[in-house]
Amino acid sequence: MTQHVMLTNSQPFPEKFSALVPVNAKQRSFSRIGAMTLGTAIQRHLQQEKASFHTPGHKGRELAKSTNSLLQADLTELPGLDELSNPEGVLLDLEARAAKMWGSAGSLISVNGASAGIIAAMLALTTERKKFLVPRNAHRSVINAMVVGGIEPIWYEPTWDARWGTWGAVSPVSARKILSTCKASEVAGMLVVSPTYAGAVSDIASIADSCHFRDIPLLVDEAHGAHFLPDACAPSSAVTCGADLTVHSLHKTLSGMTQTGMIHLGESPVFRIDIDLLRAQLNLIQSSSPSYPMLLSIEQTITLLETNGKNLLAHLPHLRGRLEDSLADCRRFEFYTSRFETDALHICIAARGARAEQLYDFCVERGVFPEAILGQGVLFLMGIGTVTEDVAELAKVLLDFHTQNPETGSLADDGVWHFTEIEQVLSPRQAFMSPSQMVPVHEAVGRIAAECVAPCPPGIPVCVPGQRVHPEVMNLTSVKKIRVVREQLTSE
């Protein structure tokens, strides 16, 4: 799948190209170094924020009553408190409750987010074969897994929505095609990101069938879809649709503290992945001092789901519907929908005749904080803690935007650009471990990257170790320097 790029020049590209990379508040508001402490900055933010449409999904609301303060709960492996690296007591019970909740054949807790879950899952799958089918919208933790495990990517493209400038779902047809062109005996697994950052959900059941037909395990990065639970009016989870391994963040749409996640073995995995091996891989990369407040928040999340949580989740698609209804009359806003299924909690909105940055800034100034600018739209992320008042506030701010910024055109439909040509010269590990140097971005163009550049959120790489740095990288990131391989090593 590696394609070759023509490196003709390093001229600047039109501004519209920069819309490929999601932009968040960090990149848009520059706080001067030394101007304030983190504590003050958090306090200031909390004073400004009227409604949260970003992670974490609890939205700062205590959804489950806690008997302990966070500091009281900040304990360690004391008698009765179990040990996450080899659980035999309360933490093993918690994992069993998670397995029941998501319908898995076994679930493991991550206190280093979906990131650690993805790395552990990829390492567990690549003990023999070393190649992995990786989508262009893979999270940067996938690149880290490739560096740690010496895994070689076979890049493939999910659907690209040019109108919105965002990656979409993987169609079952293209999955079949991709799988049929690879040498199955060398491929350790296929990764699919579903839902995507914009909320596009892939048909995992079909893709799993195609993978298994070719004797290839399927790993689904469902970091943004931990709320895909039965009875919650959500798409079906990859866990029950045939994926062999599924990874969740518990903090994006659910109420886990930031950095909580899970790995699930499929309900009836075709590939029997040894759960002890998976735990060993997780122990390799995550802290040996797991945070008990985080573990407690995982328990509270599961307790919430076992009690009232699914009702809270089931309400969210209705809130989205109400938002759409309240904006319908002004005919100004478009809501992103995937060609396939779209998750209701990911609300990506574009205002006709206005740039996404304008809409983003307007919302922030009025105390409604979106998750990110995503292509032509602004992503507003609901979570289990979202309430009716949040959505009412969002509707009000959007209608104000419409009144104060008269429409001057249509949603740009000339397509937000992305580069299809990538040249993977060295494996990510070879490049990462090579002698390297930092150079200004314009000097890096045409050289072999030795690091991953992936603006966060959502952490989709625009530059991967071992790839020749594409000229457009200059327009896709705000970093000033990139680490490149010192000598132009070749893979032969």
Ligand SMILES: Cc1ncc(COP(=O)(O)O)c(C=O)c1O
């Ligand atoms: C698609 C995707 N996968 C994985 C991750 C990593 O999740 P976590 O923040 O829980 O480590 C993210 C984070 O933004 C993501 O967007």
